[in-house]
Amino acid sequence: MKRILLVEDDPNLGLLLQDYLQLKGKFDVVLCVDGDEGLRAFTKQDFDLCILDVMMPKKDGFTLGKEIRKINQDVPIIFATAKAMMEDKASAYDLGGDDYITKPFRIEELLLRINALLKRVAVKETPESGAAQTLFQIGDYSFDYTTQLIDYKGQQQKLSTKEAELLQLLCLKKNAVLTREEALLSIWHDDNYFNGRSMDVFLSKLRKYLREDPKVEILNVHGKGYKLLVN
Numbered sequence: 001m002k003r004i005l006l007v008e009d010d011p012n013l014g015l016l017l018q019d020y021l022q023l024k025g026k027f028d029v030v031l032c033v034d035g036d037e038g039l040r041a042f043t044k045q046d047f048d049l050c051i052l053d054v055m056m057p058k059k060d061g062f063t064l065g066k067e068i069r070k071i072n073q074d075v076p077i078i079f080a081t082a083k084a085m086m087e088d089k090a091s092a093y094d095l096g097g098d099d100y101i102t103k104p105f106r107i108e109e110l111l112l113r114i115n116a117l118l119k120r121v122a123v124k125e126t127p128e129s130g131a132a133q134t135l136f137q138i139g140d141y142s143f144d145y146t147t148q149l150i151d152y153k154g155q156q157q158k159l160s161t162k163e164a165e166l167l168q169l170l171c172l173k174k175n176a177v178l179t180r181e182e183a184l185l186s187i188w189h190d191d192n193y194f195n196g197r198s199m200d201v202f203l204s205k206l207r208k209y210l211r212e213d214p215k216v217e218i219l220n221v222h223g224k225g226y227k228l229l230v231n
Contacts, residue, residue, distance in 0.1 A: 002048040002118060003028040007038035007064060008080070009056045017051070020107045025114065035059025042068055047075055048121075049114060054081035054092075062095055069096040073158055074148070076117040080105070093198050094205075096160040100198075116189070120161070136171040139216040139230050143167060150209055157209050162187060166202050170218065170228035179225040 004027045008014035011033065018029045030045065032038040036058045042050070050068060052061035065077050079092040082103040092100045099113050134145040142151045148164040150157040159167065165187045169178055184191035184199060203218060203226065210216045215231045 001026065001028045003030065003045065004114070005030050005032070005038060005042055005045075005047045005050040007032045007035060007051070007056065007061065008053045009033050010053075017107065017110070021111065021114070025111050027114075035061065035064040038064050039067055042071065049076045049078070049117060051078045051080060051110075051114075054079055062091055065092075065095050065097055074121075074161075076121060076161065078110075078113060078117070080110075093160070093162060093201060098161045120165075133172065134168075136168075136174075138171065138174075138210065138228070139213040141210060141213060141216065143171065152212055159209075160202075163202050163205060166199065167206055170206075170226065174228050174230055177221050177224050177227050181225075183225065 004021060006014065006017055006021070006029050008017065008031070014031050014033065018031045021027045021029045030041055030047070032041050035052075035056050038050075038052070039059065050065075052064055054061035056064075061079055061081070065079065068075065068077065073096070076098045077096065078099045078101060079097050080101050080103060098117055101110060101113060136143040136145070140152060143149070144151075145164055145168045148159040148161065150159065150167075166183060169183055169186060180196065180199075181191050184195050188195040188199070207218050210218065217229045219227045219229055221227050
């Protein structure tokens with residue numbers, strides 16, 4: 001049974017989510033009511049996924065997510081908040097979040113997102129099962145999608161889940177156009193404006209990671225998408 005850490009300061013919503021995910025999702029759900037309690041729980045048990053409310057007393061969800069990432073780089077994190085500002089979504093992904101859901105939301109949608117994230121993790125753990133290519137050479141860089149690591153002459157950079165997914169798509173389309181719509185639908189499952197802005201943040205970070213090799217460039221193709229150009 002997969003174990004989920006749910007950190008939600010609204011006791012009614014927290015119990016509702018816990019009961020639904022345990023009944024319908026067949027998950028073991030550990031409910032915490034603030035960020036400090038959530039961090040203590042995370043350090044004592046192994047979790048397959050975390051759902052963190054952003055606006056909480058004692059320790060907000062973004063701070064908790066950052067501390068969790070210091071302990072575990074790979075556990076999927078979903079941020080949940082009533083705030084729908086683009087800056088908050090960008091912060092969520094920048095901190096290594098894998099998804100972001102805005103309150104009020106349908107519990108069924110949350111369950112779909114949880115299952116999608118856990119499925120991606122399962123695919124990474126079994127690359128021999130016929131999944132897409134996971135090892136890439138990008139000029140002087142090597143990229144391992146499974147471990148989410150970029151290596152440049154012995155120096156390694158750990159990527160977030162969405163950074164790794166986006167770079168994998170670019171590598172699979174190397175020297176060809178990856179359309180913006182294709183990337184958004186493949187990774188975010190929705191090509192709305194806010195997800196597009198979030199993707200722009202990840203592209204900027206990927207360009208920074210790959211800047212040491214002048215033969216490698218991620219180009220904007222006006223009106224179409226992006227191209228990973230390797231000369």
